[in-house]
Amino acid sequence: MQPRIPEKNKKPGVCYAVTDDGLELPVIDVTNPAFAVQLSEQELDALLQKHIKEVKSRERVPGFIMRLMLRLMQRNSILMRGIAATAGTYMTGMNTYILKLGPENLNEDYASNLDRKVATSVPVLSARLRLQDIAHLLADRLILVLSSDEKSPIHLINIGGGPGVDSFNVLILLQKDHPVLLAGRRIFIHILDLDEIGPNFGARTLKSLMADNGPLHGLDIRFDHIKYDWSDPTVMRELVKSFDGKKVIVAASSEGALFEYGSDNEIVANLRTLYEVTSNSAVAVGTVTRADDTGRLMNSASQAALKLRSLEAFTELGQHAGWKITKSIDRPMSHDILMEKT
Secondary structure: OOOOEOOOOOOOOOOEEEOOOOEEEEOOOOOOOOOOOOOOHHHHHHHHHHHHHHHHHHOOOOHHHHHHHHHHHHHOOHHHHHHHOOOOOOOOHHHHHHHOOOHHHOOOOOOOHHHHHHOOOHHHHHHHHHHHHHHHHHHHHHHHHHHOOOOOOEEEEEEOOOOOHHHHHHHHHHHHHOHHHOOOOEEEEEEEOOOOHHHHHHHHHHHHHHOOOOOOOOOEEEEEEEOOOOOOOHHHHHHHHOOOOOOOEEEEEEOOOHHHHOOHHHHHHHHHHHHHHOOOOOEEEEEEEEOOHHHHHHOOOOOOOOOOEOHHHHHHHHHHOOEEEEEEEEOOOEEEEEEEEO
């Protein structure tokens, strides 16, 4: 697919793929310094405290002035338009992806200086950290599973996955540090999402990553998109039951999706389905929107249909479905979690 807006300043070692509307975007690789967020806890806390002060100061601005300012910003910012489009719903996979690119990876032909400023904000940094956390949590757990199983195929199930960037980065991490674990093994990435635009970009992303000199070159990876409404996990049940072979390795993820937008009943139903149709080695990772004072303040400007939950509340949901949280990382806007079967 030929890009409508090509990337003119391609960086060595970075792959590129084209969106449905013709933007050529860099492929996020959390092992590459061009994308990795490297902040100490002290640095992140300092940024957070500064952001909190700014949010509180904006609360004193009259509402009609704030609305006018936001409309003006949206005219000049692809990122702000994507954020505004979440009102009453969720942020699309592609809008979220562009947020996570980082200020230095935004092309001046579609992004403005305002976009680069937005990309340095704490909420956006939190989303980028969220992606890194999920990729590392799942990769670290899979190292243990794959080390004791040399042949079984891997099925990465990505619920509400959009382009599937977290799944790709799990494989990039494993291939970089433990290539023997993936060598000769069949790998499947299943994107379960109602949207088509994100998965379309994901398919082109995988092709780029598997090309010569790409970080996933030489691996046997299949990518498929399945229309999925998480209010009915029957589709996921049938998918897992269709996997060839008696022994397969299943790892599920939902970064910025089901655990942040789904109802309690929907979360329990999806986790219970995974519990019932997978082996004891199955693992799940995801992000939960924080419900404490920091989480509420950080999400106060968002009009997205997020459901804020404490880690304790989500732990209880997981237990109802047969899962326990074995590791969690607290970020300004989310709890990033690893779950295993009880």
